Amino acid sequence: GAGVSQSPRYKVAKRGQDVALRCDPISGHVSLFWYQQALGQGPEFLTYFQNEAQLDKSGLPSDRFFAERPEGSVSTLKIQRTQQEDSAVYLCASSSGRLAGAYEQYFGPGTRLTVT
Amino acid sequence: GDSVTQMEGPVTLSEEAFLTINCTYTATGYPSLFWYVQYPGEGLQLLLKATKADDKGSNKGFEATYRKETTSFHLEKGSVQVSDSAVYFCALGSSNTGKLIFGQGTTLQVKP
Numbered sequence: 705g706a707g708v709s710q711s712p713r714y715k716v717a718k719r720g721q722d723v724a725l726r727c728d729p730i731s732g733h734v735s736l737f738w739y740q741q742a743l744g745q746g747p748e749f750l751t752y753f754q755n756e757a758q759l760d761k762s763g764l765p766s767d768r769f770f771a772e773r774p775e776g777s778v779s780t781l782k783i784q785r786t787q788q789e790d791s792a793v794y795l796c797a798s799s800s801g802r803l804a805g806a807y808e809q810y811f812g813p814g815t816r817l818t819v820t
Numbered sequence: 821g822d823s824v825t826q827m828e829g830p831v832t833l834s835e836e837a838f839l840t841i842n843c844t845y846t847a848t849g850y851p852s853l854f855w856y857v858q859y860p861g862e863g864l865q866l867l868l869k870a871t872k873a874d875d876k877g878s879n880k881g882f883e884a885t886y887r888k889e890t891t892s893f894h895l896e897k898g899s900v901q902v903s904d905s906a907v908y909f910c911a912l913g914s915s916n917t918g919k920l921i922f923g924q925g926t927t928l929q930v931k932p
Contacts, residue, residue, distance in 0.1 A: 708863075735918060746824075746909050746922030747864070760918055795864065797920075807913075808854065809920060811864040 706730070708812035710796050716818045717786045725781045725815045729798030736779050737809060738771055739795040747795050753779060786819045793817070822847040826910050826923035833900055833930050841895040841926045843884075843910035851912040853877075853886050853893040854920065858907045867895075867908070900930045 709728045717723050729736050735754055739747035740763075749763040755776040764771070768787075773779040783790055793814040801807030827842040845853065855867040855877070868877030873888035882897045893910060910923040 737918060737920075739920075744925070746911075746924050747920075749919035749921070752918035754918070763919070797864075807852075808866045808869055809913075810866070811856075813863040 708796055708798055708810055710794075710812040710815050712815060713813060714816050714818075716820060719787060719819055720785050722782065722784045723786055723817065725783075725794050725817070727779045727781070727796030727812060729777065729779070729796070730800075730810055731777075733798035733800050733810075735799040735801060735807075735809075736773055737797040737799070738779070738781050739797065740765075741793040741795055741814070743792075750781070750794075783817075786817075788819050791817055791819045822851070822912060822914065822921050824910050824912055824921055824923040826908075826926050828924075828926070830927040830929055833928070835902055835930055835932050836899045837930075839895070839897040839900045839904075839928070841908055841910075841928070843893045843895065843923060845891050845893065845910075845912050847891075847912055847914065849914055849916060851914045853884070854911045854913065855882070855884055855893070855895050856909045856911060856922075858909065858925075860906070864909070900928070902930045902932055904928060905930045 738750040741747040752760040753773040768784045770782045795814045796812045797809035799807045799809045852871045854869045856864045857867045868879040870877040870886035876885045907925045911920045913920045
């Protein structure tokens with residue numbers, strides 16, 4: 705079946721612009737995650753949804769970052785007033801489990817954001 | 821807080837050599853442990869996992885054993901191939917939280 709998809713795959717934004725990144729999880733997966741991966745580093749957790757509820761947003765680096773999953777399927781990560789330090793690959797993952805840390809997460813290809 | 825430490829790379833091996841990539845962790849409770857792999861130009865894929873102490877995860881000739889006494893989850897393969905060239909990430913996941921915590925990744929280059 706279809707895996708996790710993300711769009712756009714590449715995004716170039718001028719500093720100060722707002723961006724929106726989309727994630728389509730595997731159909732039926734309850735849990736959805738966003739991670740940020742800087743060049744040469746491992747992914748770092750941003751936020752976690754179980755269905756439409758955002759259960760953990762402790763990893764969001766500032767109040768410029770906002771995520772939503774209004775109908776419990778597709779999710780959008782929005783970054784307002786982008787800064788150069790926001791340049792990274794943004795990964796989305798989904799999982800069938802509710803105790804999501806114990807279950808494997810399936811990752812999308814990522815969106816590479818470059819802020820100029 | 822919880823953390824994962826991996827050996828630094830790059831690791832360069834000849835085809836058919838033995839591979840070990842070290843991974844140690846710090847965690848409260850009883851996390852699950854994972855190895856993910858990222859092939860060039862592709863997304864992260866789950867390679868193997870172990871959910872409790874002494875479990876051995878295995879896939880595609882790779883193995884890792886969950887060692888609670890040494891807080892380790894080292895990745896091994898007896899005979900690497902050129903096609904194994906990739907970045908390998910060790911990660912832990914707690915059933916109390918949703919997130920995975922990743923190590924920094926280890927690049928493996930296998931030469932013919």
